[in-house]
Amino acid sequence: MFDACADPKSIEGLTWAACYLTSGKHIDFYWSFVTVLLLLALTAPAALAMGFAGATAARSRFLPISILGKGYAAIVRGVPDIIFFLFFVIALDQGIEYLKSLAVCEDHAWPWQGLEFRVCPEAKVPLGKSSAFWHQAYGFGLAVFTFAIVFGAFAANVLYGAMNAVPRAQLETAEAYGMSHGQVFRRILVPQMWVYALPGLSNLWMILIKATPLLFLLGVKDIVYWARELGGSKTQAYEYPHPDWRLWYFLGLLVFYLIFTKVSEIVLARLSARLSHGQATAAGEAQRKAAA
Amino acid sequence: MTCWETIQAYAFRSIGLGENLLPRTDFTLCQQVTLIGSGMIWNIYFGVLALAFGFVLAVAVALAKSSPQPMIRKPAEWFVFVFRGSPLFIQFFLAYEALQLLPKAGINVLGITVETAWTTRAWAGALFVLFLNTSAYAAEIFHGALKSIPKGDLEAAEAYGITGWQKFRRIQWPTMLRLAWPAYTNEAIFLFHATTLVFFSGFPAFRQMGDALYYANYFADKTFNPFIPYPIVACYFIALTLIVTGLFALVNRRLNRHLPSNVKSRIRLRPQIIR
Numbered sequence: 001m002f003d004a005c006a007d008p009k010s011i012e013g014l015t016w017a018a019c020y021l022t023s024g025k026h027i028d029f030y031w032s033f034v035t036v037l038l039l040l041a042l043t044a045p046a047a048l049a050m051g052f053a054g055a056t057a058a059r060s061r062f063l064p065i066s067i068l069g070k071g072y073a074a075i076v077r078g079v080p081d082i083i084f085f086l087f088f089v090i091a092l093d094q095g096i097e098y099l100k101s102l103a104v105c106e107d108h109a110w111p112w113q114g115l116e117f118r119v120c121p122e123a124k125v126p127l128g129k130s131s132a133f134w135h136q137a138y139g140f141g142l143a144v145f146t147f148a149i150v151f152g153a154f155a156a157n158v159l160y161g162a163m164n165a166v167p168r169a170q171l172e173t174a175e176a177y178g179m180s181h182g183q184v185f186r187r188i189l190v191p192q193m194w195v196y197a198l199p200g201l202s203n204l205w206m207i208l209i210k211a212t213p214l215l216f217l218l219g220v221k222d223i224v225y226w227a228r229e230l231g232g233s234k235t236q237a238y239e240y241p242h243p244d245w246r247l248w249y250f251l252g253l254l255v256f257y258l259i260f261t262k263v264s265e266i267v268l269a270r271l272s273a274r275l276s277h278g279q280a281t282a283a284g285e286a287q288r289k290a291a292a
Numbered sequence: 293m294t295c296w297e298t299i300q301a302y303a304f305r306s307i308g309l310g311e312n313l314l315p316r317t318d319f320t321l322c323q324q325v326t327l328i329g330s331g332m333i334w335n336i337y338f339g340v341l342a343l344a345f346g347f348v349l350a351v352a353v354a355l356a357k358s359s360p361q362p363m364i365r366k367p368a369e370w371f372v373f374v375f376r377g378s379p380l381f382i383q384f385f386l387a388y389e390a391l392q393l394l395p396k397a398g399i400n401v402l403g404i405t406v407e408t409a410w411t412t413r414a415w416a417g418a419l420f421v422l423f424l425n426t427s428a429y430a431a432e433i434f435h436g437a438l439k440s441i442p443k444g445d446l447e448a449a450e451a452y453g454i455t456g457w458q459k460f461r462r463i464q465w466p467t468m469l470r471l472a473w474p475a476y477t478n479e480a481i482f483l484f485h486a487t488t489l490v491f492f493s494g495f496p497a498f499r500q501m502g503d504a505l506y507y508a509n510y511f512a513d514k515t516f517n518p519f520i521p522y523p524i525v526a527c528y529f530i531a532l533t534l535i536v537t538g539l540f541a542l543v544n545r546r547l548n549r550h551l552p553s554n555v556k557s558r559i560r561l562r563p564q565i566i567r
Contacts, residue, residue: 079526080485082492086509087522094518117516210379217492224385231389247389254378254386261377 009239020240029226033256036212036223039144043208046148048201051155058160069156076153082214088146089218096125136221143218151208158200163189165196195275195284202268209260213253227253295322306330306501314500314510321520324511328524331504332532337415338487338503342422343480349423350430354468357435368431375428380421380486381493387421388412388494414495422490426483433479437472438464470547477540481533488525504528 005011005019020026057069076084094117101119121127126134166189174188216224231246276283293301301311303326315323356368375383394408410416441464449455449463488505491497497506508521515521 079529080488080505082488083505083508083522083525083529086505086512087518090512090518094516210381213379213381216381224381227385244389244392247386247393250382250386250389253382254374257378257382258374262373 016240020242023240025226025230028221029223029230032221032223032226035140035220036215039140039147039212039215040208042144043147043151044205046144047151047155047204047208050148050152051157051159054152054156055159055163058156059163069160073153073157073160076150081150081211082217084150085146085214085217088149089142092142092145093125100125139218139220143215143220146218147208147211151204151211154204154207155201158197158204159193161200162193162197166192198268198272198275202264202272205264205268206261209264210257223253223256295320298322299326302326303330304333306333306503306507308499308501312499316514319511319515324507324521325524327507327511328504328521329528331502331507332528334414334490334501334503335484335487335532338419338422338490339480339484341419342426342487343483345423346426346430346483349427350434353427353431354434354438357431358438372428372431372435375425376432380425380489383421383425384418384489384493384495386494387417391417412495413498414490418490418495422483422487425486426479429479429483430476433472433475434468436475437468440471441467466547473540473544473547477537477544480540481536484532484536485529 005022011019054069054072057065058073060066060069097117097119104122105120107120126138170188170192171184174184179187213222213224215222227249228246231244231249233244234241272283273287277287278284298320299322302323304310305314305327307330314327353368353371356364357372359365359368391408391411394411399406399408411420445463445467446459449459454462488503491502491506492509500510502510504525508525511521512518
């Protein structure tokens with residue numbers, strides 16, 4: 001990075017530390033924090049959308065759809081999430097390759113043969129000859145989808161509860177004004193439910209932040225991967241030899257997560273105060289009394 | 293091998309008893325169910341012990357957190373913040389690396405050498421992390437319950453001349469437990485779920501003696517078929533969840549036995565997953 005870093009073995013002290021912390025691998029490490037933030041930025045809206053669809057389905061008056069919506073939320077809650085993460089990623093990967101093999105392969109043999117999952121080379125996703133970037137991107141995409149499915153189930157549960165918490169009289173009044181079911185849903189129910197959903201959703205956001213290290217289990221080169229890689233002891237063969245520093249790297253990750261959750265807590269508390277303003281809830285009433 | 297022989301060979305494989313070699317080819321459903329079930333021994337071991345020790349520490353931390361003295365309150369607040377604010381996954385890694393740094397030869401305390409090698413093993417190290425983690429989560433629950441004890445109850449106790457330790461033991465403690473119990477049941481369930489993380493984070497499995505998910509992952513890797521082992525683990529965990537809910541419901545009924553049926557607190561599963 002800097003000219004002074006050309007020969008790392010000859011430098012010492014602060015210069016060494018500055019060179020060490022800006023080495024190529026460390027830059028990759030810093031980028032992996034962006035990966036984590038990107039995962040959160042993509043997963044949160046996706047999970048919210050899945051949750052909204054699930055909650056709306058669960059409220060449906062058509063029984064099979066209602067069962068589908070409720071079943072989706074119920075199954076995910078009884079099982080440790082890590083099992084879903086391990087299961088969905090392989091299952092999705094194989095499902096995609098199987099569907100693609102139906103389209104592009106000549107022989108349509110059943111791919112699960114004995115101890116192997118075999119499809120023709122053209123059906124591999126991504127193709128064997130694709131660059132490492134595409135393999136990483138595909139892995140990341142699968143991870144986002146898996147996170148969205150699992151967290152969508154939890155969001156569905158929260159939103160379902162929030163929809164039921166909107167006072168019945170509000171909906172009845174809207175119906176008395178002659179609004180259709182769709183109009184009641186769009187104009188009355190959805191705008192009012194957020195204040196009830198917020199505590200559950202903020203809890204979920206905290207959980208989502210703390211779930212991001214699981215990316216490592218899904219084979220994405222995330223912060224845990226780099227912390228292990230960079231922290232491991234380096235012999236003289238490396239440019240920057242050092243003993244086992246993994247403890248310090250993980251301590252750094254711990255602090256990163258602590259700061260992240262603390263900042264989220266503060267922002268969510270403000271948002272909650274904002275949303276409660278003028279609402280007929282205990283928090284809204286407290287605000288009214290404080291102002292008066 | 294018949295299924296009964298498989299069960300005899302592998303039922304206690306996860307704690308090192310029976311056949312040592314794991315199956316390598318021709319995996320049968322019976323082998324998968326038996327080995328994964330054998331791994332559940334570890335999940336139950338971690339869950340039960342962490343809950344039992346954690347309960348005591350959690351009550352202590354909850355009381356410390358409600359203390360008016362900052363010297364006592366601040367450390368408790370920090371303890372809860374650190375363990376609730378960071379992922380359990382990172383805590384496992386950190387603890388493993390920290391325990392690795394202990395001198396290999398043992399520590400000399402007043403002439404007696406204390407072995408340290410066992411602390412990096414999952415049965416001790418991971419249990420310790422789970423114990424601290426569940427203590428922090430449960431402390432927050434108990435702290436919330438302590439704060440929501442009706443003011444009238446405490447005033448009535450003082451009017452009768454019950455103060456100090458007597459007031460805690462006879463008024464605050466039973467009410468705190470009763471109010472916290474539904475949330476604590478959830479904490480217990482999700483602690484059991486969290487035990488699946490042990491062998492996927494820092495702590496390696498010793499002689500392939502792992503938990504249920506470790507064996508499920510072994511089969512999924514070997515057969516390239518996730519559709520059998522993972523649903524098996526899922527079924528085991530759903531059964532475990534039902535058992536835990538049932539046991540905690542019994543305690544809940546005892547805690548609420550003096551109340552009329554319409555004000556009893558019910559146990560409801562609430563979403564809270566990864567920690």
